[in-house]
Amino acid sequence: MLKIRNLQSGYGKLKVLKNVSMHVEEGEIVTIIGANGAGKTTLLSTIAGLIRATSGEMVFKGRNIDGMAPQKIPALGCVMVPEGRQVFAPLSVEENLILGGHILKKEGRPTLERQLETQYALFPILKERRNQYAGTLSGGEQQMLAMARALMSKPALIMMDEPSTGLAPLIVQDIFRVIVQLRDEGKTVLLVEQNAKAALQVADRGYVFETGQVVLQGSAPELLEDEEVKRAYLGKDYGEFYDGKA
Amino acid sequence: MMEKPDTHVCIPADRSQMVLERLQSTLNRAFRNVSFHRQRFQEKGIDPSNIQALDDIRRLPFTTRQHLSENYPYGLFAVPLRDIVRIHTAPGTTANPTVSGYTRQDLGIWESMVATALRSSGVTPDDILQISLDPGLATWGRDYQSGAETLGASVIPNTLMSVEKQVMVMRDYKPSTLVTTPSYAQQLAAHLENKGLDPNGFSLQKLILVGEPASPEQRDFLEDKLQVRTWQHFGLSEVPGPALAYECETRSCLHVNDDHFLPEIIDPVTGEVLPMGHVGELVLTTLTTRAYPLIRFRTGDMARILPDACDCDCRLVRIEWRPERSDRLLRIRGVKVHEQQILSGIEKALGMAPQHACMFENRYREKIFLEIWIAVDKALFSDEIKMLEARMKTVRDQVQEDTGVPVIVRLKEWASIVACKLA
Numbered sequence: 224m225l226k227i228r229n230l231q232s233g234y235g236k237l238k239v240l241k242n243v244s245m246h247v248e249e250g251e252i253v254t255i256i257g258a259n260g261a262g263k264t265t266l267l268s269t270i271a272g273l274i275r276a277t278s279g280e281m282v283f284k285g286r287n288i289d290g291m292a293p294q295k296i297p298a299l300g301c302v303m304v305p306e307g308r309q310v311f312a313p314l315s316v317e318e319n320l321i322l323g324g325h326i327l328k329k330e331g332r333p334t335l336e337r338q339l340e341t342q343y344a345l346f347p348i349l350k351e352r353r354n355q356y357a358g359t360l361s362g363g364e365q366q367m368l369a370m371a372r373a374l375m376s377k378p379a380l381i382m383m384d385e386p387s388t389g390l391a392p393l394i395v396q397d398i399f400r401v402i403v404q405l406r407d408e409g410k411t412v413l414l415v416e417q418n419a420k421a422a423l424q425v426a427d428r429g430y431v432f433e434t435g436q437v438v439l440q441g442s443a444p445e446l447l448e449d450e451e452v453k454r455a456y457l458g459k460d461y462g463e464f465y466d467g468k469a
Numbered sequence: 470m471m472e473k474p475d476t477h478v479c480i481p482a483d484r485s486q487m488v489l490e491r492l493q494s495t496l497n498r499a500f501r502n503v504s505f506h507r508q509r510f511q512e513k514g515i516d517p518s519n520i521q522a523l524d525d526i527r528r529l530p531f532t533t534r535q536h537l538s539e540n541y542p543y544g545l546f547a548v549p550l551r552d553i554v555r556i557h558t559a560p561g562t563t564a565n566p567t568v569s570g571y572t573r574q575d576l577g578i579w580e581s582m583v584a585t586a587l588r589s590s591g592v593t594p595d596d597i598l599q600i601s602l603d604p605g606l607a608t609w610g611r612d613y614q615s616g617a618e619t620l621g622a623s624v625i626p627n628t629l630m631s632v633e634k635q636v637m638v639m640r641d642y643k644p645s646t647l648v649t650t651p652s653y654a655q656q657l658a659a660h661l662e663n664k665g666l667d668p669n670g671f672s673l674q675k676l677i678l679v680g681e682p683a684s685p686e687q688r689d690f691l692e693d694k695l696q697v698r699t700w701q702h703f704g705l706s707e708v709p710g711p712a713l714a715y716e717c718e719t720r721s722c723l724h725v726n727d728d729h730f731l732p733e734i735i736d737p738v739t740g741e742v743l744p745m746g747h748v749g750e751l752v753l754t755t756l757t758t759r760a761y762p763l764i765r766f767r768t769g770d771m772a773r774i775l776p777d778a779c780d781c782d783c784r785l786v787r788i789e790w791r792p793e794r795s796d797r798l799l800r801i802r803g804v805k806v807h808e809q810q811i812l813s814g815i816e817k818a819l820g821m822a823p824q825h826a827c828m829f830e831n832r833y834r835e836k837i838f839l840e841i842w843i844a845v846d847k848a849l850f851s852d853e854i855k856m857l858e859a860r861m862k863t864v865r866d867q868v869q870e871d872t873g874v875p876v877i878v879r880l881k882e883w884a885s886i887v888a889c890k891l892a
Contacts, residue, residue, distance in 0.1 A: 229521040242518035
């Protein structure tokens with residue numbers, strides 16, 4: 224579904240991603256794990272078109288998306304749930320959701336209504352709070368709203384950036400349960416997480432990033448058992464283990 | 470452009486993404502974690518980000534057996550020792566043994582690879598598998614054992630026994646599959662014939678030949694004499710193990726397990742990559758190994774990549790393994806032995822380097838061994854036969870210990886070595 228080859232990307236002169244290749248198959252949950260600054264968010268932002276790649280190829284559902292404007296990418300079926308939720312605080316929950324469904328405009332009101340109902344079924348709490356300002360929701364509810372807003376456009380691929388950040392463990396469990404449910408309903412998920420353990424427990428495959436490069440990849444159960452993953456997650460550098468010896 | 474197949478490594482386009490991802494992460498880790506690889510990359514002025522397609526692999530430097538020896542024991546490990554769960558020692562082909570490490574994941578991969586190869590050779594959980602390998606291939610014995618156990622077959626592990634005892638086990642334990650070298654299989658066949666034993670009285674059905682390529686005539690001979698079907702496996706005796714290429718049910722070629730190894734064929738003299746179908750030296754790069762990544766390892770084995778698809782369903786790269794070698798390694802009973810290794814063994818035993826020595830595989834009745842001829846000179850000569858015999862014995866013991874294969878030493882005149890065109 225998504226194929227990336229030799230992606231290089233960054234901010235100005237700062238090169239963050241150095242030759243990253245990865246892919247996501249339809250119906251999979253693929254997780255990207257790694258320490259702070261490993262390039263996980265940069266990868267999602269580059270796929271979403273928010274950052275222009277300096278080189279490399281990105282193909283989504285057979286279409287080249289390098290250099291495509293960010294507002295055109297959701298229409299292809301690829302949406303991003305940004306880190307820190309970023310819901311529209313002064314708008315109500317339902318208004319936030321309707322905004323998320325703006326690309327359904329052509330399909331008419333009934334489709335939009337159906338989509339709203341689908342999201343309310345997935346996140347019943349949002350239905351209870353449909354008229355409340357988004358800014359008054361708890362962190363967990365805001366995360367659910369951000370996910371529901373992304374799902375409004377009926378995407379094939381949902382990219383989630385650190386959905387567990389700043390949430391209580393019980394809420395994190397709920398969020399991850401929904402992620403699994405989405406996969407079971409046939410959606411594809413690309414999940415960026417610092418919480419490697421939680422992410423690998425729900426994912427099918429994973430890539431481990433270290434300073435902008437993929438250093439390890441494999442099936443989620445395999446990575447979960449890997450000593451190196453634990454180290455990457457803890458943010459320790461190999462130098463700490465090697466300098467004495469190498 | 471993305472779907473363009475990577476030509477010289479001949480991985481189909483739909484699998485090339487996965488293989489490229491594995492290659493890139495292997496290189497990234499090797500570059501970060503192994504100073505030897507980092508240095509070699511830097512000498513060539515490249516870093517892993519220059520490798521953007523499978524074809525780019527040709528820009529990377531080769532790794533040779535000499536490098537393995539120079540980095541003895543842990544210099545090529547890419548993970549800290551505490552992540553290593555097994556350390557294998559193979560006799561190697563230089564003064565130092567070859568050491569390879571495995572993480573738990575690596576062992577899992579090997580077990581499944583060997584199991585896949587065995588399954589391809591028709592081994593099922595109902596089979597009883599007997600392993601009979603020389604001490605020089607002892608590490609393979611363990612790998613075959615774990616692979617067969619993973620598959621669910623019953624295993625009679627590798628044990629040092631006389632041919633007679635091996636035959637007894639084969640008759641009484643009723644193994645259906647035997648894993649051994651073509652040389653040893655021939656020795657068995659000859660033994661059965663000499664003793665007048667009928668192979669039809671045994672339960673043996675499958676013979677898995679490892680360590681050296683058996684010629685079609687040799688296979689016909691063994692199939693006839695032992696009443697079995699033969700299957701060929703290919704592996705590396707030093708690292709990381711056996712069965713990285715194996716025959717499918719068509720038995721027409723070897724399939725390289727290219728989910729885990731990327732094969733290339735090069736000109737052994739120039740190091741240039743050869744077009745598909747040409748015979749050259751087989752070079753392998755590991756794709757999934759964590760503890761001991763090998764980058765463009767020169768196997769010394771000669772092979773060619775077969776361009777056509779196989780009749781079987783499997784889409785792995787096909788190779789034909791050739792009997793010749795591109796280096797000065799002798800293959801004695803499937804065990805690789807380097808001339809230099811033998812010479813240094815002789816030197817160690819005699820306390821001096823022999824002026825002339827030559828070595829080759831030989832056979833006496835059914836037994837195959839390494840024969841060494843040493844030219845007698847003034848320094849070596851003694852007028853006491855006992856003394857000469859003692860010297861020969863020390864050389865034999867030393868080389869036997871170093872290489873793990875049976876050895877016979879003969880003292881010869883230089884002229885007779887020349888006359889036999891062995892000098």
